[in-house]
Amino acid sequence: MIMSASPRLEGGGSAAPDSILDITDLSVTMNSAGRDIRIVDELSLRIAPGERVALVGESGSGKSVTARAIMRLDDSATLTGSVKLDGQELVGLPEKRMRALRGAQFSMVFQDPLRTLNPLRTIGDQIAEPLRIRGVSKRDALKAAEETLDSLGVVDAKARMRAYPFEFSGGMRQRVALAIALIARPKVLIADEPTTALDTRVQERVLRLIDDAARERGVAVLLITHDLGVVAGFADRVAVMYSGRKVEDAPVDVLYSSPSHPYTEGLLAAVPRLDEDQAELVAMPGASAAPGSRPSGCAFHPRCPFAMEICRATLPLLSERPDRAGQVACHLRTMEETA
Amino acid sequence: MSTTVLKVFRGGSPTGGLRGRLGPAKQLWFDGVVVGLVVLLVLLAAFGGLLAPNDPFLVDLGKAFIPPGPQHLLGTDESGRDVLSRLMTGAGTTLLSALVIALSAGVIGVIIAALASLAGGWLDEAVMRLCDIVLAIPALILALGIAMALGPSLQSAIIALIVAMWPGTTRIVRSSMRKNMEEPYVEAARSQGASKWNVVFRHVIPNSLDVAIVDTAFSIGGITLILASLSFIGVGAQPPSPEWGAMAADGRSYVLTSWWITVAPGLAIMVAAVAFGLLGEVLQARFNPSQGRR
Amino acid sequence: MSERALLEVEGLHKTYSMSGRPKTHALNDVALSVPEGSVTGLVGESGSGKSTLIRCVMGFERPDSGTIRFDGTDMVGASRADWATFRREVQMVFQDPYSSLDPRMTVESLVGEGLRLQQPGLSRAKRRALVVEALESVGLAEEHLPRRSASFSGGQRQRIAIARAIVMRPRLLICDEPVSALDVSVQAQVVNLLKQMQRQFGLSMLFVAHDLAVVRHLCDTVAVLEHGNLVESGPTRDVFASPQAEYTRELIAASPVPDPVVQRARMAARPAV
Numbered sequence: 001m002i003m004s005a006s007p008r009l010e011g012g013g014s015a016a017p018d019s020i021l022d023i024t025d026l027s028v029t030m031n032s033a034g035r036d037i038r039i040v041d042e043l044s045l046r047i048a049p050g051e052r053v054a055l056v057g058e059s060g061s062g063k064s065v066t067a068r069a070i071m072r073l074d075d076s077a078t079l080t081g082s083v084k085l086d087g088q089e090l091v092g093l094p095e096k097r098m099r100a101l102r103g104a105q106f107s108m109v110f111q112d113p114l115r116t117l118n119p120l121r122t123i124g125d126q127i128a129e130p131l132r133i134r135g136v137s138k139r140d141a142l143k144a145a146e147e148t149l150d151s152l153g154v155v156d157a158k159a160r161m162r163a164y165p166f167e168f169s170g171g172m173r174q175r176v177a178l179a180i181a182l183i184a185r186p187k188v189l190i191a192d193e194p195t196t197a198l199d200t201r202v203q204e205r206v207l208r209l210i211d212d213a214a215r216e217r218g219v220a221v222l223l224i225t226h227d228l229g230v231v232a233g234f235a236d237r238v239a240v241m242y243s244g245r246k247v248e249d250a251p252v253d254v255l256y257s258s259p260s261h262p263y264t265e266g267l268l269a270a271v272p273r274l275d276e277d278q279a280e281l282v283a284m285p286g287a288s289a290a291p292g293s294r295p296s297g298c299a300f301h302p303r304c305p306f307a308m309e310i311c312r313a314t315l316p317l318l319s320e321r322p323d324r325a326g327q328v329a330c331h332l333r334t335m336e337e338t339a
Numbered sequence: 340m341s342t343t344v345l346k347v348f349r350g351g352s353p354t355g356g357l358r359g360r361l362g363p364a365k366q367l368w369f370d371g372v373v374v375g376l377v378v379l380l381v382l383l384a385a386f387g388g389l390l391a392p393n394d395p396f397l398v399d400l401g402k403a404f405i406p407p408g409p410q411h412l413l414g415t416d417e418s419g420r421d422v423l424s425r426l427m428t429g430a431g432t433t434l435l436s437a438l439v440i441a442l443s444a445g446v447i448g449v450i451i452a453a454l455a456s457l458a459g460g461w462l463d464e465a466v467m468r469l470c471d472i473v474l475a476i477p478a479l480i481l482a483l484g485i486a487m488a489l490g491p492s493l494q495s496a497i498i499a500l501i502v503a504m505w506p507g508t509t510r511i512v513r514s515s516m517r518k519n520m521e522e523p524y525v526e527a528a529r530s531q532g533a534s535k536w537n538v539v540f541r542h543v544i545p546n547s548l549d550v551a552i553v554d555t556a557f558s559i560g561g562i563t564l565i566l567a568s569l570s571f572i573g574v575g576a577q578p579p580s581p582e583w584g585a586m587a588a589d590g591r592s593y594v595l596t597s598w599w600i601t602v603a604p605g606l607a608i609m610v611a612a613v614a615f616g617l618l619g620e621v622l623q624a625r626f627n628p629s630q631g632r633r
Numbered sequence: 634m635s636e637r638a639l640l641e642v643e644g645l646h647k648t649y650s651m652s653g654r655p656k657t658h659a660l661n662d663v664a665l666s667v668p669e670g671s672v673t674g675l676v677g678e679s680g681s682g683k684s685t686l687i688r689c690v691m692g693f694e695r696p697d698s699g700t701i702r703f704d705g706t707d708m709v710g711a712s713r714a715d716w717a718t719f720r721r722e723v724q725m726v727f728q729d730p731y732s733s734l735d736p737r738m739t740v741e742s743l744v745g746e747g748l749r750l751q752q753p754g755l756s757r758a759k760r761r762a763l764v765v766e767a768l769e770s771v772g773l774a775e776e777h778l779p780r781r782s783a784s785f786s787g788g789q790r791q792r793i794a795i796a797r798a799i800v801m802r803p804r805l806l807i808c809d810e811p812v813s814a815l816d817v818s819v820q821a822q823v824v825n826l827l828k829q830m831q832r833q834f835g836l837s838m839l840f841v842a843h844d845l846a847v848v849r850h851l852c853d854t855v856a857v858l859e860h861g862n863l864v865e866s867g868p869t870r871d872v873f874a875s876p877q878a879e880y881t882r883e884l885i886a887a888s889p890v891p892d893p894v895v896q897r898a899r900m901a902a903r904p905a906v
Binding site: 522523524526527528529530531532533537541542545546 | 717720721723724725727728732734736737746751794797
């Protein structure tokens with residue numbers, strides 16, 4: 001049994017906090033062609049220990065940038081607001097301290113495992129790395145790597161340890177990526193579109209894998225995706241992003257059965273189902289605005305069937321849904337609430 | 340400085356991608372300065388001879404070796420000729436020749452690349468191998484050999500350099516064409532009945548032109564240097580031509596005492612080479628915003 | 634709906650051999666038919682052979698054996714005249730809206746290219762008129778003509794690609810994963826558009842996709858490919874309601890449904906994967 005090699009967090013410790021990841025008013029600004037563009041705008045999100053939260057959005061929503069910002073992967077991004085991991089503030093934390101946390105306190109898996117694995121090193125070495133850089137002996141680290149691979153359902157893990165990434169299929173590589181992400185026992189796993197490029201059956205397997213692995217270890221998962229089918233089977237709670245802002249946040253059953261935000265409604269109406277006959281897919285007109293050319297007021301107003309004058313003028317803030325089941329940022333709903 | 344000079348030969352940006360590290364506002368300045376400099380050089384090449392203050396060919400031994408001063412801004416050479424006037428007149432020779440070479444090599448390179456693409460198969464391979472062979476020989480040596488065989492003169496140097504430079508363009512353009520031919524939009528055109536000719540001329544060449552233009556621009560700097568080198572060796576422009584390389588060669592013997600005779604044309608060569616190299620960088624950035632450097 | 638097959642593939646074989654490796658059977662005795670006026674779906678995962686099948690049908694590759702009949706004529710080894718007809722009557726929409734449009738061409742040139750190739754006698758003005766008509770039917774406008782494709786979004790580009798196909802008044806439209814690269818809401822727009830085009834022009838369609846839900850929504854019949862073999866085909870409703878092949882059952886079971894309650898039940902019923 002390998003002792004956790006991760007450094008202690010300040011402000012964390014023994015008492016189980018309400019949220020393992022607490023994001024408050026996070027804004028991410030990046031510079032493109034000379035202009036400062038706010039890609040993510042005042043995002044707040046809370047994830048409880050062991051909870052599965054899906055961050056859903058289309059292109060331009062800012063969901064991937066959010067994930068990368070939490071991990072502080074982009075040096076060129078400017079962050080304001082607060083991101084607390086088990087009580088430890090990440091915004092403004094020196095890079096050296098961030099490095100110590102990455103891979104150990106929280107970790108990430110990406111869309112394309114082939115590109116995130118080093119083709120020149122054996123997978124055993126790569127899985128063992130998060131422990132090795134924290135001072136664990138090579139022998140112990142490799143043993144832990146083998147155990148992790150085994151727990152992820154890899155047959156004959158011992159032999160596979162000496163193989164190289166190119167020898168594996170897409171699904172296997174995701175297993176390896178997952179092993180690397182989980183070996184140092186993180187508290188939060190961020191999965192950025194982990195199934196997007198995969199075949200249907202492989203997708204199912206990878207999701208199961210993440211599901212089982214996270215459940216066994218009590219890891220919270222933040223799943224970034226655009227696939228509403230994947231979300232339905234995986235998430236406990238769903239946060240919907242549109243044009244850099246969170247527009248709805250609700251438990252999964254509630255979101256799908258009674259979406260509150262018109263965008264969420266539109267999104268759900270546009271997805272075809274393979275178990276039902278649908279006369280017509282309801283398509284929202286237009287397309288998401290690019291981050292640099294956001295409409296005034298509510299970014300969704302040009303496409304919204306319920307748009308009112310106030311929607312053009314004022315940004316709607318998150319408030320409780322009328323049924324109190326979650327949050328929604330919509331003037332119409334706010335009005336219904338107070339009516 | 341030697342590494343900078345070497346980089347200016349096909350393939351390198353003289354400032355090592357400096358432009359890429361500037362902010363967008365500064366980049367605009369950079370582009371403006373570079374283009375301005377190039378325009379100045381081109382104007383100098385076109386009108387330098389007319390604007391020269393003194394007769395560049397007038398020999399007056401009584402006025403030999405005058406250091407730079409108010410009457411002769413860059414001094415006089417061993418024959419009493421005004422260096423500045425020679426420089427300005429020679430600009431036309433040097434720069435115009437370099438441009439002619441670059442453009443000819445560029446056009447020939449593109450045409451051959453297109454023909455190779457169309458032919459495909461063994462002919463395509465043969466052309467590529469031919470390019471490889473020519474490119475394996477250092478440009479200066481190759482041009483030297485050809486110019487000597489043709490008899491030393493500016494014309495020989497020009498022909499020699501065109502022969503030496505076209506394979507480089509062909510290689511790069513052919514490579515770009517090969518990549519473009521794999522693109523789905525080519526397949527889409529074929530699916531609508533486009534023949535191979537059609538595809539190459541309407542789709543592949545236009546999409547490979549930006550590579551050709553940037554490559555040509557980058558090559559001008561190197562060409563200027565080689566041309567000057569050939570003259571320096573005595574194989575290119577012959578005296579009393581005020582071609583810059585020839586000028587530098589003439590002043591070689593006096594470099595310790597009358598340094599300006601060699602240094603002035605030497606600096607001019609360097610400025611021209613760097614200016615065109617930077618032009619290449621600017622064009623590259625403008626065509627391919629994603630790549631700030633080569 | 635006519636019973637006559639506009640496109641009929643039979644006994645198609647294609648193998649690839651790379652040096653040092655055993656032969657790969659990309660297609661193994663594959664049969665497929667697209668009845669006139671209907672939409673046929675072609676489903677399969679990567680390596681299933683669906684791309685190879687399309688490439689053979691379009692004539693970009695030659696099959697080792699088998700027949701590919703378009704309107705009764707076997708296109709394998711067909712004459713130039715037959716291919717000229719084929720290139721006019723069969724149009725394709727590609728998967729990637731970014732690389733399937735020449736970035737240097739204007740919309741007018743792009744959409745009009747087929748016309749220029751097939752009907753060289755057409756005057757520029759007439760061609761322009763047809764292009765505008767095609768653009769308008771896909772929801773774009775005349776003002777878009779002089780713009781380069783680079784300035785359009787993914788969904789708009791696919792519309793341009795569809796206009797490029799439609800302007801030729803094809804009889805058969807082959808769509809190779811045309812919506813896979815698009816956002817959900819845009820995907821719905823394009824799927825609706827394709828459906829509308831199909832009805833409006835009486836098109837026959839071969840729709841290649843990996844997303845079963847889209848296939849269910851759009852296709853009248855469906856064929857399922859696995860590793861180069863046709864494992865099942867038939868009317869969509871029947872195939873989805875009672876899939877005969879193990880592979881089809883697996884595919885359906887593995888495809889998620891955007892409904893948490895239903896999806897949880899489905900996942901619970903699945904054995905450990």
